[in-house]
Amino acid sequence: MPIIVMNKNSLVSISDISRDEMLDLLRRARYFEENPDSKILDGKIVATLFFEPSTRTRLSFETAVNRLGGRVIGFSDAATTSSSKGETLKDTIKMVSNYVDLIVMRHYLEGAARYATEVTSVPVINAGDGANQHPSQTMLDLYSILKTQGTLENLTITMVGDLKYGRTVHSLLMAMQYFNPTFNFVACPELRMPQEYKDFCDEHGIKYNETTEFSPEVINSSDIIYMTRVQRERFSDIMEYERVKDRYTLHNDMLADSKPTLRILHPLPRVNEIDRDVDDNPKAYYFEQARNGLFARQAIITRALGIDPEK
């Protein structure tokens, strides 16, 4: 059997890339926003393998490929594939690798994307693995923060809601290590930020405050409020989900004394954590944030395929 070497252009965890690589991806994202129609993926085929539901991530990855002239194969429901007959993830990845230049995969198991990189030499992009990591979301979050704040440096970022299972906050926290952030972690005790991420903050000199109160002091000191959905699909006890699901809701009147430059982010989908009365507030940025996902993912795809869009 040939030895499989992980493709160095894979993106499994945000910690796979350096500060400079992140900044390069952000430059690329800006390029794609300004140059939407270059057909630089002509002849390339990308697989989108979604073992978990998705709207934004899958559709923006597929749009990113289509707009750049590539083609997409894949599935959005694993029940329609041979994994429902018992085919292993390893075999599925090896089969798909025969057909494509790049694999984008979402899976419910933490570590599934890393495992995929160990059984194929085709680059793999992690589109979310359980409660672990969602690095392409992080790149669009960074791009959104940069666009709205004009910098990534020295910002106060308040993360609210499900900080235990929310993979987007875990990835974003790690990415911000290079930019001297201050975090507020607002969560009920059942969904607080896991100790490993607080240890990460301590090890990297990142300042953070932990609280159960989504107070005016917290809101008014924030540059970014990052709301998150309570991840029902991660709970083994549905009664526990019912107890905590509506603990934090952002309403428009709570923003009255917030900074003029504050922006509200949310990876979406939302349930009840942002009231609809916030949507018309100019500080609400979550729909534009999702749009930025197209450009961030074009940047990630071209990096994975070793294509420089500006050459």
Ligand code: CP
């Ligand atoms: N933000 C995000 O991952 O959304 P989807 O689950 O719709 O892909």
